[in-house]
Amino acid sequence: MAHVRIENVHKIYPPDTVAVQNANIEALDKEFLALVGPSGCGKSTLLRMIAGLESVTEGDIYIDERRVTHVLPKDRNIAMVFQNYALYPHMTVYKNMAFGLKMRKTPKREIERRVKNAAEILGIEELLNRRPQHLSGGERQRAALGRAIVRDPKVFLFDEPLSNLDAQLRAQMRAELKKLHARLEATMIYVTHDQTEAMTMGDRIIVLKEGAIQQIATPLHLYVQPKNRFVAQFIGNPPMNLIEGRMATREQRRVFEAPGMELDLPRPLWPALQAAPDGEIVLGVRPEHVRIDPEFTQTRPTARISAVVEVVEPLGSETLAYLNAEGSVFIAKMPPTSLPRVNERLEAAFEPEQIHFFNAASGESFTA
Amino acid sequence: MNLKKMLRVVLIVAVSALYAFPVLWVVLTAFKERIDIFTQPPKLFFTPTLDNFASIFSDSASDGSAFSSDFGRYFLNSALLSFGSVFTAIVFGTMGAYAASRFPFKNRDFAMFSILSTRMLPAVAVVIPVYLLYRTLNLMNTYLGMTLLYTAFNLPFVIWMMRSFFDEIPREIEEAAMMDGSSRFRAFYRVALPQVKSGIAGAAVISLLFTWNEFLFASMLTGEETRTVPIALAQTLQGERGVDWGKLAAIETLYILPVLIAAALLQKYLLRGLTFGTVKG
Numbered sequence: 001m002a003h004v005r006i007e008n009v010h011k012i013y014p015p016d017t018v019a020v021q022n023a024n025i026e027a028l029d030k031e032f033l034a035l036v037g038p039s040g041c042g043k044s045t046l047l048r049m050i051a052g053l054e055s056v057t058e059g060d061i062y063i064d065e066r067r068v069t070h071v072l073p074k075d076r077n078i079a080m081v082f083q084n085y086a087l088y089p090h091m092t093v094y095k096n097m098a099f100g101l102k103m104r105k106t107p108k109r110e111i112e113r114r115v116k117n118a119a120e121i122l123g124i125e126e127l128l129n130r131r132p133q134h135l136s137g138g139e140r141q142r143a144a145l146g147r148a149i150v151r152d153p154k155v156f157l158f159d160e161p162l163s164n165l166d167a168q169l170r171a172q173m174r175a176e177l178k179k180l181h182a183r184l185e186a187t188m189i190y191v192t193h194d195q196t197e198a199m200t201m202g203d204r205i206i207v208l209k210e211g212a213i214q215q216i217a218t219p220l221h222l223y224v225q226p227k228n229r230f231v232a233q234f235i236g237n238p239p240m241n242l243i244e245g246r247m248a249t250r251e252q253r254r255v256f257e258a259p260g261m262e263l264d265l266p267r268p269l270w271p272a273l274q275a276a277p278d279g280e281i282v283l284g285v286r287p288e289h290v291r292i293d294p295e296f297t298q299t300r301p302t303a304r305i306s307a308v309v310e311v312v313e314p315l316g317s318e319t320l321a322y323l324n325a326e327g328s329v330f331i332a333k334m335p336p337t338s339l340p341r342v343n344e345r346l347e348a349a350f351e352p353e354q355i356h357f358f359n360a361a362s363g364e365s366f367t368a
Numbered sequence: 369m370n371l372k373k374m375l376r377v378v379l380i381v382a383v384s385a386l387y388a389f390p391v392l393w394v395v396l397t398a399f400k401e402r403i404d405i406f407t408q409p410p411k412l413f414f415t416p417t418l419d420n421f422a423s424i425f426s427d428s429a430s431d432g433s434a435f436s437s438d439f440g441r442y443f444l445n446s447a448l449l450s451f452g453s454v455f456t457a458i459v460f461g462t463m464g465a466y467a468a469s470r471f472p473f474k475n476r477d478f479a480m481f482s483i484l485s486t487r488m489l490p491a492v493a494v495v496i497p498v499y500l501l502y503r504t505l506n507l508m509n510t511y512l513g514m515t516l517l518y519t520a521f522n523l524p525f526v527i528w529m530m531r532s533f534f535d536e537i538p539r540e541i542e543e544a545a546m547m548d549g550s551s552r553f554r555a556f557y558r559v560a561l562p563q564v565k566s567g568i569a570g571a572a573v574i575s576l577l578f579t580w581n582e583f584l585f586a587s588m589l590t591g592e593e594t595r596t597v598p599i600a601l602a603q604t605l606q607g608e609r610g611v612d613w614g615k616l617a618a619i620e621t622l623y624i625l626p627v628l629i630a631a632a633l634l635q636k637y638l639l640r641g642l643t644f645g646t647v648k649g
Contacts, residue, residue: 051543051547052546053543053546053547072546072551073543073546073547074546074547074548074549074550074551078547079547079548080543080544080547082540082543082544083540084538084540086538086540086541086543086544087541087544088541088544088545088559089541089563090562090563099545099548100547100548100549103548103549103550103554104549147544147548151548
């Protein structure tokens with residue numbers, strides 16, 4: 001297997017649309033690397049440049065230390081699974097899977113063996129003689145996967161392969177892809193706009209926004225220590241609460257001040273926070289770190305926030321409450337059994353060690 | 369069968385009859401003896417004869433009317449020019465259409481418009497310049513000249529029609545083929561082309577009809593060696609002893625046949641959609 005390195009890659013569509021700027025990425029051998037970001041962030045362009053389907057404006061791409069920046073897709077020994085599967089409609093599943101091997105002049109016997117083997121792994125032996133139009137979405141997905149794995153390529157690229165499946169099938173395929181990755185021990189680069197997919201499957205995740213890499217980290221690291229406001233809000237469901245406010249001085253203390261709340265700022269952060277223009281900062285706290293249970297709030301008399309419950313969403317495994325503290329709106333995640341009433345006024349508090357602060361102007365985190 | 373359905377059938381039959389009647393009349397005439405052709409009221413039932421057909425390929429006219437002809441050769445000419453130019457137009461037009469669909473080259477829209485604009489002038493307006501051009505280039509009365517001309521006429525149509533077909537198939541399928549080890553040309557040939565078969569069939573039949581029946585340019589630019597059937601047909605009308613309707617009808621009957629056969633053979637592909645449902649999720 002292989003590793004992929006991307007060095008200072010830029011992609012500019014004429015005349016001046018920047019799709020990817022200064023990307024530096026390394027996918028390690030056998031790694032499952034997830035590229036995630038909202039639509040139009042350049043993640044597909046990046047993937048297509050690795051595939052060779054898109055030219056590189058500037059920079060270089062290496063596969064196993066071989067510079068492939070200008071190598072044709074056919075000579076890169078990469079397999080790609082597309083969002084719309086891109087199966088050859090005029091060929092049976094068998095021929096779809098055999099096509100790449102045939103192009104590489106593999107002996108017929110060997111083709112047969114490998115197609116059978118791949119079909120077995122994916123459980124599609126029954127479908128080999130069918131045409132794509134007679135397959136369901138999930139079956140097409142498997143056929144497309146089969147076409148990729150028979151070739152035993154150096155690198156697998158996935159371009160939103162699960163987006164066309166319904167939610168249930170998507171969850172199932174997610175697990176299967178993960179198992180497949182473990183079984184093939186292959187390097188895989190996976191593009192998705194769905195942070196859940198990225199979090200559940202990626203060994204590491206690259207978050208992209210407007211063509212620029214925001215952060216590269218393991219899923220948990222991204223979740224716990226987002227480098228900026230964008231990552232904080234993009235990763236996690238429901239997203240991190242962001243409350244805009246400002247830094248103020250109260251005698252010997254520095255506080256975060258926002259409608260309905262006034263919270264002490266931890267002393268170690270004071271010097272860094274000076275960098276915020278006009279003292280404008282954004283507080284970030286994940287919904288599960290917003291507490292309304294009295295055992296917790298009682299112990300924090302100075303950090304209590306009085307808020308009104310606006311919406312309650314009982315999800316079964318947990319309950320979400322949308323709280324409003326005089327204009328500052330945030331979500332609290334709590335156990336399924338606690339069901340506050342709408343319009344009820346209650347006391348909330350944030351777990352202090354879990355609070356993030358961001359520069360309101362640049363979005364950069366002061367805490368990560 | 370309810371009334372609505374019956375009405376519909378009646379209407380279809382009536383319209384078809386209206387369209388088919390002249391053709392039927394020609395075909396009937398082709399099998400009639402001279403006497404039967406002129407009988408009033410017209411005979412629907414008669415003893416058929418093949419004399420008219422036989423006369424086409426013999427040098428003397430069936431009743432001695434004044435044209436000697438070499439219709440075997442004219443048929444061959446029509447076939448050569450039609451198939452030659454349609455084949456060339458399809459080969460190059462399909463490739464051009466693929467390029468126009470897949471590569472966003474500079475001034476693409478303008479190029480496409482220019483290609484179409486060559487067909488915007490009425491043929492009559494073009495015929496004199498082409499005549500002068502062909503005389504200067506010594507292309508008058510040559511197979512090459514006529515094939516080039518008809519190819520040029522068919523190309524814009526083929527390019528435009530095929531482009532819309534290529535635009536409809538997702539490019540990821542060719543990209544998948546390229547990832548699978550094909551060159552761009554191979555992806556085009558092995559993966560894109562099979563998906564636009566119906567388009568090619570349609571474009572070929574329509575181009576064929578146009579070329580097969582073309583009259584104006586053929587009348588100006590062909591001579592004895594390259595004469596096509598429509599021109600020869602028109603000349604049979606100028607006989608000294610009246611028109612040999614039987615022979616004329618026989619020629620027409622034979623002349624319709626190849627196009628009918630081509631259309632029938634390609635009908636499967638002409639039903640667009642049969643092979644055209646690309647894979648969606």
